[in-house]
Amino acid sequence: MITTTDLSKVYRTKDRDITALDGVNLHVAQGEMYGVIGQSGAGKSSLIRCVNLLETPTSGSVTVDGRELTALARRGSRGRPKRPTPQLRAARSSIGMVFQHFNLLSSRTVRGNVELPLEILGLTRRERSRKALELLDLVGLADKAGVHPARLSGGQKQRVGIARALAGEPKVLLSDEATSALDPETTRSVLRLLRDLNQQLDLTVLLITHEMDVVKSVCDSAALMRDGRVVESGTVPELLATPGSELARELFPLGGEVGGPERTAVDITFHGDTAAEPVVSRLSRAYDLDVSILGAAMDTAAGKQVGRMRIELPGRYEDNVVPIGYLREQGLQIEVLPATEPAAAPAVSAAAPATGLAPAAGASEPAPEVAK
Template sequence: MITTSGLTKIYRSGGPRGRAITALDDVDLHVAEGEVYGVIGQSGAGKSSLIRCVNLLERPTSGTVTVAGQDLTALAGRGPRAGRELRAARSRIGMVFQHFNLLSSRTVQDNVELPLEILGLSGRERARKAAELLDLVGLGERARAYPAQLSGGQKQRVGIARALAAEPKVLLSDEATSALDPETTRSILGLLRDLNRQLGLTVLLITHEMDVVKSICDSAALMREGRIVESGTVTDLLATPGSELAAALFPVSGGGEDPERTVVDLTFQGDAAGRPVISRLARTYDIDVSILGAAVDTVAGRQVGRMRIELPGRYEDNVVPIGFLREQGLHVERAEHPGPDAPAAPPAGPAAPPVAALAKEETK
């Protein structure tokens, strides 16, 4: 539904001959039809530039953007203003903003009617459509209120209703929950997921909040310095050795300092999450198993978790118990801290200060 290929955006500070700032660097992204796709990263990673390039609010320096089979970059032309074909294509892409962008002088209903007015619908048709959308987002009784009379969550619901006015198949969300409190955030995320299912919407959202990815995303990508450094379905990422996103979504720590003991990280999903695998391991092999840390949650309707355990003995002495864990459907990865004589551990990927910082910020 959404594909970017070689997408690059370079800004110039101080005019055409000024210093070049690369916001997007050869970004390839594919969002499947009907999925909720999250792009996560720190400020300055390029997330906002990416989402604004998807609907050509920002013109890419190079590369292509295709939405619903239509190459938007081919419609951009050379002038600063969008042509008729690009405006028509944009009308099929809804956009939800971080700070709502509602017109304070218009009522809730008038704000929702605005894009329909631009599209040339009659007053009666605009009113009918706006009423339907406000009912859909749970604000039918607030149609005559003004934005100043609404809570932050209610304002965002109006923004979502307005984004759906032209019946788009794609909804873009630019940090839509970052200005909201946790309870309101959960409510808005639930609404986005419901709309995704009811209307068949494809949702691309950017965020710096791990809970957003954990709550509603089918797939996710990590951005850093204008590049996508990791992407995939959330369930696949959780089973990927060294995944930064998996470690940030389900952080576990502890142990690993004694080369005479083996520390491994376990990832379990679905049915495996409900089985007493660790107690079976201890009974079957008559060994003491120490649980150093664990994190369990529900992702995309499935129970998912990570656990760090410690087994007695060196890694090479625990091949059979580790094989048992894998036979139970768990993904097993050795925690980093090999001793001088220990065999090499599987590659754990690059260091992860950006995502670690995000996870730390989430717990504040």
């Protein structure tokens, strides 16, 4: 539904050129909820604005719903955008956009704000009113049609923004940090709404965000951007099953310091039914091992229960090949972490001999062990 190929965007200033996008290749399937995540300055907003050609790419192509939008754009001198062609305006009608800042007109009622794009489309007053009320009912705000935006909460304002974005019956919805200005509970409700719309309307949704919880909550696929490039992408289950995946580590962070060369640290990813199985206890009993649990996380991603756990086994990797093989046989994703070298022992001052006192507040305690 959305494909970018070698997409680049360079902003030219008097003093220097700033590369916001550097050869971005992305594919979003029809009906997919796709999250693009990255820190500020990673190029996320430039990407989403190039997808609907609010920004004209410096090079590369953008295809939405089978139409190459970059081929429909008219370029001025030095690649500057000119007024959109009629063909580009027609293609854009299948793309809705929700912004971080609601951009509602304070002088218009809620219904009036939703009617605005319908006026541009040339609908009659009766048609506009009927359509706006249908959309407000869809986002749960039918009772607020006659209210002005100043009397709405942040979450309600964003719902109006979503209704307005759906006015042209788009096939694609772009969301640029739509929940970043909302509190956690309101964020969850807006994300649930976007997921419901995605399923009810077979709507393809491209989300730009810097929040991992957004990706974890609603996205089928995700891409990580850094310095204008996509450094990792795939479906959420694929990412969680990829050893060394940076996105998987960020989605389900695990604490626990990895031990020295005489210990073997292993990250385990549980999917579906395996998430409820007592695999570690069985491992401990089957091989008579003292298994230390360094960290664990359990949550739902892409609608499925997923868990990650970091454990430590006594002995080097060579001593644990069979137990690790047992874990893999259970259908688990296993990643063996590199051992760390022991730090040099600090010198003990003669004036302050070792006392054997308990660790100070904040010092780490030994990892818990699973009984044999």
